[in-house]
Amino acid sequence: MVPRLELPIGLLISQTGSYEAVSRAIHAGAELAIDEINAHPGQPVKITPVAIDPGGNLAGYVDGARVLLQDHGLKHVVGCYTSSSRKEVLPLFEKADAMLWYPSHYEGFETSENIVYIGAAPNQHIVPLTRHLLRQFGTRGWMVGSNYIWAWENNRILREAIAASGGAVLGERYFPVGETDLGDVVAQIIADRPDFVFTTLIGQSGFAFLKMLRAAAEAAGIDQPRDMPAASCSLSESELPMLGDAAAGHLSSSVYFSSIASVENRRFVGLWNARFPQMGQASADAESAYVAVHLLARAAARAGSTGFAAVREAVRDLSFDAPQGRVTVDGDNLHCWMRPRIGRSRRDGSFDILVEHPVALRPDPYLTWTHDARDGGGRDLRLIQ
Amino acid sequence: MSRAIQKNFRGLRALVMMAPDSNCVTLQQTLLKLGLEVTLARTPPAGEAGPRPFDVIFFDADDGSDAGWDDSTLTDLPLIALIGSEAPSRLARVIHTRAASHILKPVRSSGIFTALLLAVNEHALRMRQRQEMQALHRRLAGRRVVTKAVMRLMTGCGLSEEDAYEWLRREAMQRRIPMEDMARHAIGLGPDPAQDAGSNQGRATRPD
Numbered sequence: 001m002v003p004r005l006e007l008p009i010g011l012l013i014s015q016t017g018s019y020e021a022v023s024r025a026i027h028a029g030a031e032l033a034i035d036e037i038n039a040h041p042g043q044p045v046k047i048t049p050v051a052i053d054p055g056g057n058l059a060g061y062v063d064g065a066r067v068l069l070q071d072h073g074l075k076h077v078v079g080c081y082t083s084s085s086r087k088e089v090l091p092l093f094e095k096a097d098a099m100l101w102y103p104s105h106y107e108g109f110e111t112s113e114n115i116v117y118i119g120a121a122p123n124q125h126i127v128p129l130t131r132h133l134l135r136q137f138g139t140r141g142w143m144v145g146s147n148y149i150w151a152w153e154n155n156r157i158l159r160e161a162i163a164a165s166g167g168a169v170l171g172e173r174y175f176p177v178g179e180t181d182l183g184d185v186v187a188q189i190i191a192d193r194p195d196f197v198f199t200t201l202i203g204q205s206g207f208a209f210l211k212m213l214r215a216a217a218e219a220a221g222i223d224q225p226r227d228m229p230a231a232s233c234s235l236s237e238s239e240l241p242m243l244g245d246a247a248a249g250h251l252s253s254s255v256y257f258s259s260i261a262s263v264e265n266r267r268f269v270g271l272w273n274a275r276f277p278q279m280g281q282a283s284a285d286a287e288s289a290y291v292a293v294h295l296l297a298r299a300a301a302r303a304g305s306t307g308f309a310a311v312r313e314a315v316r317d318l319s320f321d322a323p324q325g326r327v328t329v330d331g332d333n334l335h336c337w338m339r340p341r342i343g344r345s346r347r348d349g350s351f352d353i354l355v356e357h358p359v360a361l362r363p364d365p366y367l368t369w370t371h372d373a374r375d376g377g378g379r380d381l382r383l384i385q
Numbered sequence: 386m387s388r389a390i391q392k393n394f395r396g397l398r399a400l401v402m403m404a405p406d407s408n409c410v411t412l413q414q415t416l417l418k419l420g421l422e423v424t425l426a427r428t429p430p431a432g433e434a435g436p437r438p439f440d441v442i443f444f445d446a447d448d449g450s451d452a453g454w455d456d457s458t459l460t461d462l463p464l465i466a467l468i469g470s471e472a473p474s475r476l477a478r479v480i481h482t483r484a485a486s487h488i489l490k491p492v493r494s495s496g497i498f499t500a501l502l503l504a505v506n507e508h509a510l511r512m513r514q515r516q517e518m519q520a521l522h523r524r525l526a527g528r529r530v531v532t533k534a535v536m537r538l539m540t541g542c543g544l545s546e547e548d549a550y551e552w553l554r555r556e557a558m559q560r561r562i563p564m565e566d567m568a569r570h571a572i573g574l575g576p577d578p579a580q581d582a583g584s585n586q587g588r589a590t591r592p593d
Contacts, residue, residue, distance in 0.1 A: 087495075090495070094493065109498060110494075110495065111415065111418050111494055112493075112494050112495065113411075113414075113494060332417075332418060333418055366393075366418070366419055366420075366498065367393070368393060368394070368395050368418075368419055368420040369395065369420065
């Protein structure tokens with residue numbers, strides 16, 4: 001029997017800090033894949049992880065990356081969540097000839113040869129959501145977000161699509177990360193009665209906002225999920241338990257929902273629920289980290305090497321039958337071909353899938369090939385219900 | 386007034402003038418990802434066939450040779466300098482070319498989109514400003530003709546200065562031509578040759 005290839009990897013994933021709920025799910029997803037691969041004697045590689053907790057701080061990511069790349073000499077690291085952490089460590093990866101396997105959706109406008117982007121690119125999250133909102137609910141929107149790049153760039157895309165459709169942005173407000181004093185903006189939104197509310201508020205701000213919006217809408221006699229839905233590109237199963245009574249009826253654009261009906265997903269969800277029952281249902285971030293580790297292991301097996309350049313060449317055009325469906329790494333930009341989906345949250349902490357793209361969509365990080373988000377697009381999105 | 390910025394560069398034709406090293410490879414790969422068509426050359430491929438049609442030019446500011454750097458072959462295009470040496474003699478050359486943005490070496494994939502976006506939009510602004518300046522120059526030059534025409538109408542037709550001016554203005558509006566052109570007609574001059582050259586130059590810029 002051929003001896004298994006030893007594949008040492010770093011995990012640079014925060015276990016503490018302001019976005020720990022999501023980040024812990026990412027860590028758990030990676031663990032699940034590592035244990036699954038290591039427990040299987042038929043697998044061609046055996047993974048040895050070295051984990052560092054950056055604590056949600058930029059400096060923690062830089063220090064952690066130095067330790068993993070310089071002290072341990074690792075060539076592959078799964079990690080980072082925010083774009084700022086990714087951009088902060090990227091020069092270290094370039095200098096060390098190492099690969100970052102990035103397990104999160106992000107705002108795009110980057111293509112590094114030292115990063116495999118496992119999460120959705122903007123043409124796979126905000127663009128399909130924009131089309132859905134403008135077509136199903138109307139063109140008068142309100143935007144509220146946490147004050148950083150993720151919110152600014154998504155709002156830019158939505159704002160341009162609304163303008164091109166002859167609609168109106170009734171309001172656009174940004175708040176510091178963690179802000180929960182949102183009563184004024186909620187009152188203004190209720191007074192303006194937009195067709196939809198797009199939120200890029202993250203963490204505690206997002207939970208507070210959705211709860212307050214629901215309560216204020218009910219007080220005003222508005223059926224908020226039907227007449228003025230709140231939509232986002234990040235709300236996931238990990239967060240629904242934090243919303244209490246206001247958990248149901250929000251729209252989310254994602255390539256993964258725990259309710260996807262497939263053999264691979266039933267297996268994944270079964271493993272997840274058995275191993276992490278305290279963490280809520282499996283989410284896009286957890287699945288993305290799980291996919292990242294599997295793609296890395298397959299690329300190393302295909303290359304017969306754990307070296308940076310060999311694995312990078314091997315991962316181009318590589319496919320994996322993931323819980324979300326077949327994921328293929330684009331040979332050109334190292335982002336993934338995936339199927340955009342739009343879900344509506346349920347009281348039980350999962351999502352009903354309303355819309356899914358019939359086939360995997362090529363990642364377009366610079367939106368070079370993507371038509372305007374207002375573009376009819378009726379042919380490429382299929383309504384399920 | 387703010388205009389929409391150009392941020393999609395699909396189909397733009399880039400001329401990259403630098404040695405085929407790893408910087409060049411990174412630049413070329415990233416430009417292809419952004420949807421540009423890339424032509425590599427060490428010097429501007431001008432000459433017998435005339436200037437090749439490009440929309441943006443990247444050039445190595447460290448390159449020793451100034452041969453082939455004829456400003457006339459590179460006018461009216463956004464230029465992006467690739468800079469390694471920050472020695473003033475090299476940077477002076479960048480200034481001289483009026484490069485609209487730059488990329489520092491070693492070239493990384495990050496920064497190329499920014500340099501391209503800044504250069505294309507800065508260049509478009511410069512072209513608009515140049516057209517506005519040409520229009521202002523024309524009006525300034527035309528004032529002498531307008532004055533002359535007003536004088537002619539006052540002495541020849543017995544109009545007051547105000548009536549003469551008003552007549553010119555109204556005639557120009559009815560014929561949908563600039564007041565200066567109307568004044569030239571009134572004193573029996575042909576169309577202004579400088580103006581035609583100016584408007585042709587304006588059209589040479591590539592629309593968004």
